[in-house]
Amino acid sequence: xxxxxxxxxxxxxxxxxxxxxxxxxxxxxxxxxxxxxxxxxxxxxxxxxxxxxxxxxxxxxxxxxxxxxxxxxxxxxxxxxxxxxxxxxxxxxxxxxxxxxxxxxxxxxxxxx
Amino acid sequence: xxxxxxxxxxxxxxxxxxxxxxxxxxxxxxxxxxxxxxxxxxxxxxxxxxxxxxxxxxxxxxxxxxxxxxxxxxxxxxxxxxxxxxxxxxxxxxxxxxxxxxxxxxxxxxxxxxxx
Numbered sequence: 349x350x351x352x353x354x355x356x357x358x359x360x361x362x363x364x365x366x367x368x369x370x371x372x373x374x375x376x377x378x379x380x381x382x383x384x385x386x387x388x389x390x391x392x393x394x395x396x397x398x399x400x401x402x403x404x405x406x407x408x409x410x411x412x413x414x415x416x417x418x419x420x421x422x423x424x425x426x427x428x429x430x431x432x433x434x435x436x437x438x439x440x441x442x443x444x445x446x447x448x449x450x451x452x453x454x455x456x457x458x459x460x461x
Numbered sequence: 462x463x464x465x466x467x468x469x470x471x472x473x474x475x476x477x478x479x480x481x482x483x484x485x486x487x488x489x490x491x492x493x494x495x496x497x498x499x500x501x502x503x504x505x506x507x508x509x510x511x512x513x514x515x516x517x518x519x520x521x522x523x524x525x526x527x528x529x530x531x532x533x534x535x536x537x538x539x540x541x542x543x544x545x546x547x548x549x550x551x552x553x554x555x556x557x558x559x560x561x562x563x564x565x566x567x568x569x570x571x572x573x574x575x576x577x
């Protein structure tokens with residue numbers, strides 16, 4: 349069975365600094381997708397970034413980038429130049445080609461002014 | 462990006478009544494929709510997967526007679542909590558998967574259900 353693990357329940361970062369959120373997953377499949385979703389206090393789930401497993405190049409979206417280590421089954425999110433609006437719960441998610449999505453337990457990120 | 466509309470955003474009901482939550486994909490056809498339940502400061506727990514025109518697939522431990530799911534069209538799925546009780550109070554979120562973007566999941570804004 350696929351599992352997604354986020355070992356950091358809470359993280360904090362100083363405004364304008366960089367923070368890395370960790371995520372590991374377990375799968376026996378070779379073709380899959382990985383995601384980071386953000387859930388601010390409004391509770392609306394927002395897609396932050398997406399990575400296809402077959403791509404070796406790490407995905408980037410402006411201040412957000414990932415470090416995808418397929419062999420280690422690791423998928424960390426780096427937030428650069430942190431802003432107050434980045435404060436939220438962050439969920440790592442895995443999706444296989446069989447229509448299933450699996451979410452980690454989440455990391456609560458606090459941004460300190 | 463694609464938009465998923467979920468209504469109502471907040472509902473309070475008496476114990477024993479039924480509540481219907483709607484999830485609509487506004488600008489795309491959703492072949493598959495998912496229903497999640499989320500407790501405070503916890504992750505999303507998948508309740509069921511619904512495919513248009515067929516019966517929903519429920520996750521282990523989810524009572525299908527209590528949480529009725531209907532996906533009658535490519536743009537609408539509904540979750541009905543039947544005979545709601547206080548333990549059913551939770552935040553329910555729907556999501557939809559577009560046929561042409563099968564690897565992306567679009568979320569509704571959620572429904573906070575409070576059963577008195």
